[in-house]
Amino acid sequence: xxxxxxxxxxxxxxxxxxxxxxxxxxxxxxxxxxxxxxxxxxxxxxxxxxxxxxxxxxxxxxxxxxxxxxxxxxxxxxxxxxxxxxxxxxxxxxxxxxxxxxxxxxxxxxxxxxxxxxxxxxxxxxxxxxxxxxxxxxxxxxxxxxxxxxxxxxxxxxxxxxxxxxxxxxxxxxxxxxxxxxxxxxxxxxxxxxxxxxxxxxxxxxxxxxxxxxxxxxxxxxxxxxxxxxxxxxxxxxxxxxxxxxxxxxxxxxxxxxxxxxxxxxxxxxxxxxxxxxxxxxxxxxxxxxxxxxxxxxxxxxxxxxxxxxxxxxxxxxxxxxxxxxxxxxxxxxxxxxxxxxxxxxxxxxxxxxxxxxxxxxxxxxxxxxxxxxxxxxxxxxxxxxxx
Amino acid sequence: xxxxxxxxxxxxxxxxxxxxxxxxxxxxxxxxxxxxxxxxxxxxxxxxxxxxxxxxxxxxxxxxxxxxxxxxxxxxxxxxxxxxxxxxxxxxxxxxxxxxxxxxxxxxxxxxxxxxxxxxxxxxxxxxxxxxxxxxxxxxxxxxxxxxxxxxxxxxxxxxxxxxxxxxxxxxxxxxxxxxxxxxxxxxxxxxxxxxxxxxxxxxxxxxxxxxxxxxxxxxxxxxxxxxxxxxxxxxxxxxxxxxxxxxxxxxxxxxxxxxxxxxxxxxxxxxxxxxxxxxxxxxxxxxxxxxxxxxxxxxxxxxxxxxxxxxxxxxxxxxxxxxxxxxxxxxxxxxxxxxxx
Numbered sequence: 001x002x003x004x005x006x007x008x009x010x011x012x013x014x015x016x017x018x019x020x021x022x023x024x025x026x027x028x029x030x031x032x033x034x035x036x037x038x039x040x041x042x043x044x045x046x047x048x049x050x051x052x053x054x055x056x057x058x059x060x061x062x063x064x065x066x067x068x069x070x071x072x073x074x075x076x077x078x079x080x081x082x083x084x085x086x087x088x089x090x091x092x093x094x095x096x097x098x099x100x101x102x103x104x105x106x107x108x109x110x111x112x113x114x115x116x117x118x119x120x121x122x123x124x125x126x127x128x129x130x131x132x133x134x135x136x137x138x139x140x141x142x143x144x145x146x147x148x149x150x151x152x153x154x155x156x157x158x159x160x161x162x163x164x165x166x167x168x169x170x171x172x173x174x175x176x177x178x179x180x181x182x183x184x185x186x187x188x189x190x191x192x193x194x195x196x197x198x199x200x201x202x203x204x205x206x207x208x209x210x211x212x213x214x215x216x217x218x219x220x221x222x223x224x225x226x227x228x229x230x231x232x233x234x235x236x237x238x239x240x241x242x243x244x245x246x247x248x249x250x251x252x253x254x255x256x257x258x259x260x261x262x263x264x265x266x267x268x269x270x271x272x273x274x275x276x277x278x279x280x281x282x283x284x285x286x287x288x289x290x291x292x293x294x295x296x297x298x299x300x301x302x303x304x305x306x307x308x309x310x311x312x313x314x315x316x317x318x319x320x321x322x323x324x325x326x327x328x329x330x331x332x333x334x335x336x337x338x339x340x341x342x343x344x345x346x347x348x349x350x351x352x353x354x355x356x357x358x359x360x361x362x363x364x365x366x367x368x369x370x371x372x373x374x375x376x377x378x379x380x381x382x383x384x385x386x387x388x
Numbered sequence: 389x390x391x392x393x394x395x396x397x398x399x400x401x402x403x404x405x406x407x408x409x410x411x412x413x414x415x416x417x418x419x420x421x422x423x424x425x426x427x428x429x430x431x432x433x434x435x436x437x438x439x440x441x442x443x444x445x446x447x448x449x450x451x452x453x454x455x456x457x458x459x460x461x462x463x464x465x466x467x468x469x470x471x472x473x474x475x476x477x478x479x480x481x482x483x484x485x486x487x488x489x490x491x492x493x494x495x496x497x498x499x500x501x502x503x504x505x506x507x508x509x510x511x512x513x514x515x516x517x518x519x520x521x522x523x524x525x526x527x528x529x530x531x532x533x534x535x536x537x538x539x540x541x542x543x544x545x546x547x548x549x550x551x552x553x554x555x556x557x558x559x560x561x562x563x564x565x566x567x568x569x570x571x572x573x574x575x576x577x578x579x580x581x582x583x584x585x586x587x588x589x590x591x592x593x594x595x596x597x598x599x600x601x602x603x604x605x606x607x608x609x610x611x612x613x614x615x616x617x618x619x620x621x622x623x624x625x626x627x628x629x630x631x632x633x634x635x636x637x638x639x640x641x642x643x644x645x646x647x648x649x650x651x652x653x654x655x656x657x658x659x660x661x662x663x664x665x666x667x668x669x670x671x672x673x674x675x676x677x678x679x680x681x682x683x684x685x686x687x688x689x690x691x692x693x694x695x696x697x698x699x700x701x702x703x704x705x706x707x708x709x710x711x712x713x714x715x716x717x718x719x720x721x722x723x724x725x726x727x728x729x730x
Contacts (some may be wrong), residue, residue, distance in 0.1 A: 303452065303453075303454050303455065304496065304499065304500060306452070307416070307450075307500055308500060308501075310450065325419075325437060325441065325452070325453035326421035326437075327454075327455050328455060373500075373501065374499055374500075
């Protein structure tokens, strides 16, 4: 593998930091170190940055600054939404069967239920209608899926939730959506909205949960009472400033980036479908965000493809990243009705604003070659020899 | 040479990777995710993967995790449970080597274009007339040729055991010199998918366990056991005999009636041992062999009567049905073949 030419197609895992975000962060790491909760000038300087950032994030998301609660990232925001709602209202929790584990695991840990999806991975509205009841404290349906990129019909979901479970809060995990969708418009129907900075060019370890006015939510972290008592702990001011800068730029340039990335994604997907026999996208392109190409390659394993792709300089993943680094069968594909064996050949190629035409060309050389090698190779003889 | 190194997160495979990298090979590390269930002693915890990944990063080699948990269930865990359920004594490490490391992973390495698969096993490969042969590791106390005896010349021709010619102390010294975090890591013990709650707990969740009677040589009942499925011929611990007296062992298990006969160590001794699935690694059939019946047991002199019976030169304790019997040459070095005690 040549070190100098890395083709990065894993933007759904994380994105490179935008220069504007790095620039926003550096002076705060060097000089603006104040604790925003303090009362003196050094503290006030940090407080100013924090509140300006809050206003920027709020504007990008179409909400009021008081509704923005900064967290340590998307996972904390999701946990706060689910656990906070359940603890506060003493009701149950439900989420789509294709949620990120940051939603799915807290929901299941609280004894909650999952909501069926169709073969594209969208919440089945009839099933939703039947599954909801008034004992629910929170219903969580993501905006865009982290494995497949499929966008949920959140407005229609909200309509069913309001009708069938009027006491429930609607949470949406918008972590994968900020780069690609007009989030401010789409999330206006939700009570709770999670975002994560490193998915749109900010730093890792920063995110936010939007908690709409009037929503009651018990905190996960108790202590100094920061973030209007919703999230104690000294704020990561530098990271928050970087998130605001990255989000502002993302929203400003979004429509242009989306068109450019969509064209490259389509080029990649057309090329792969032409070059790799049997390869199929797990959903129609128009059901997905612009940067996502999620396909299944029959008869080969993701983990083998990824090793050969890395040798060819192409970095991607099979599904979502997990702690062990192993490719586990995807619960998202399972919920969509894809059988386990086929799901083991999934490939997630997620593009970003920095993806170039040359990157697509390279991927279109490397991936088909990897698949041919894997399909052509013959296993050697099994262990042991027969008795003479 | 392009080499795929199986890195468990232990010190031996860490040093195996380091030795190969130092020799200038193009080395890629891989950790096999084998067991999806609960484990605390095993080779597949996230902490072990982290250790393997950290060692790979220290050595500046690529590292991947391959998920073989379906194959592990099918070829190791299910047969392990089935063996206990039918009164045989399984050796899951041998099955893991036979079906996982040196079959599934070996095939994968070939498919991915690697020239060889390396592991951190303490064993060596020597040249025979008709291809490579497996031989004991340099460190006799750590020798793992017993659990690798099923490897064919075809497989061995594409395998490397980089620490096989090193002593364990040497392995740890090298790991320490390289600053590897696995240098002082404890040895893995026991069966990797069994938690500290033990075999009985593991099996009880999967198969019905039957209480059994302990009888003496005359058939008089002298005690009981919780689970006859867990009794192995030759076992001494865990037999509830009460009182003191001479040490007694399980000398025979009548699985159908859940009856375990106990006796003295002399009652265990037999002159012949029936074998099944006997195979030679090479073409020639030796007259006399040294036969080893447990992972670190002492080999004993024997010859083969026909193909299916081992004749001990001196009487030896009976081997539990299901246990591997590995046959070495008269220098007690090269693996000539193996079988399963019938």
